[in-house]
Amino acid sequence: MNARPIGVFDSGLGGLTVVNEIKKALPYEDIIYLGDTARVPYGTRSKEVVKKFSLEDAIFLITRKVKCLVIACNTSSALGASEVRKISPVPVFDAISPTVKKVATLSLRKTGVIGTRGTIGSHAYRDAIKKLNAKSKIIELACPLLVPAIEEGETSGQLIRALIRKYLTPLKKEKIDSLILACTHYPIIKKEIKRFMGQGVALIDPAEEIAASLSLYLEEKNLLAPENPKAKRIYFVTDLTSRFIGVAEMFLGERISGSIKKVSL
Numbered sequence: 091m092n093a094r095p096i097g098v099f100d101s102g103l104g105g106l107t108v109v110n111e112i113k114k115a116l117p118y119e120d121i122i123y124l125g126d127t128a129r130v131p132y133g134t135r136s137k138e139v140v141k142k143f144s145l146e147d148a149i150f151l152i153t154r155k156v157k158c159l160v161i162a163c164n165t166s167s168a169l170g171a172s173e174v175r176k177i178s179p180v181p182v183f184d185a186i187s188p189t190v191k192k193v194a195t196l197s198l199r200k201t202g203v204i205g206t207r208g209t210i211g212s213h214a215y216r217d218a219i220k221k222l223n224a225k226s227k228i229i230e231l232a233c234p235l236l237v238p239a240i241e242e243g244e245t246s247g248q249l250i251r252a253l254i255r256k257y258l259t260p261l262k263k264e265k266i267d268s269l270i271l272a273c274t275h276y277p278i279i280k281k282e283i284k285r286f287m288g289q290g291v292a293l294i295d296p297a298e299e300i301a302a303s304l305s306l307y308l309e310e311k312n313l314l315a316p317e318n319p320k321a322k323r324i325y326f327v328t329d330l331t332s333r334f335i336g337v338a339e340m341f342l343g344e345r346i347s348g349s350i351k352k353v354s355l
């Protein structure tokens with residue numbers, strides 16, 4: 091047993107989709123979340139900057155004595171995870187490792203990967219999948235307009251459908267059999283993506299895969315928190331705007347409860 095909290099960080103509030111999955115899988119765990127809302131987005135930035143920001147996020151959580159670190163942000167996972175692992179005294183879970191393991195179990199022919207420019211430009215998903223299965227065909231695609239559209243609440247209807255059509259038409263033509271939603275924001279529009287791609291394309295959500303692998307790890311290592319229906323959630327952000335609650339609750343999928351604090355890194 092280990093009652094220390096799980097630390098989760100993201101470039102902003104999108105990582106709350108990962109918190110949502112962790113809460114479902116591990117309801118008794120205390121969670122400390124850090125959203126770098128003052129510096130979001132990471133997806134448009136250079137590798138050096140994403141590395142630096144990711145390290146600062148990780149150090150903030152490590153000093154709060156978390157028992158493990160979750161990199162919810164796909165861009166940080168792609169560009170900063172190896173640096174974070176170098177300095178972290180606790181295990182680090184990123185979005186890519188459990189997701190590609192899942193892909194490997196599905197014995198697929200052609201997999202699509204969508205994400206930010208940073209994630210796609212790194213080829214981190216492609217390279218990790220190829221390591222497990224050199225023959226698999228991977229098609230990667232950056233979809234930079236999806237993040238701002240979702241943050242503006244465009245999660246169904248004409249605008250998001252037009253963007254999905256614009257970005258995903260080439261993947262549909264390629265007849266992919268699975269699609270990795272390699273960005274914290276995309277689970278919010280899963281229904282619309284499914285609608286466009288059709289039932290035959292399996293959608294793989296890294297948020298679900300992170301939660302499943304974290305839960306397995308904590309159980310195997312006997313690090314689960316004792317049963318506690320009043321598990322604590324603390325949300326730290328680097329900027330707190332008037333839109334915080336609305337956007338946070340959209341990603342979290344429920345009313346936000348727990349404390350919310352603004353911090354500087």
Ligand code: DGL
Nearest residue numbers: 101131132133164165274
């Ligand atoms: N959290 C980022 C990701 O999953 C999306 C938002 C951003 O660009 O910072 O890649």
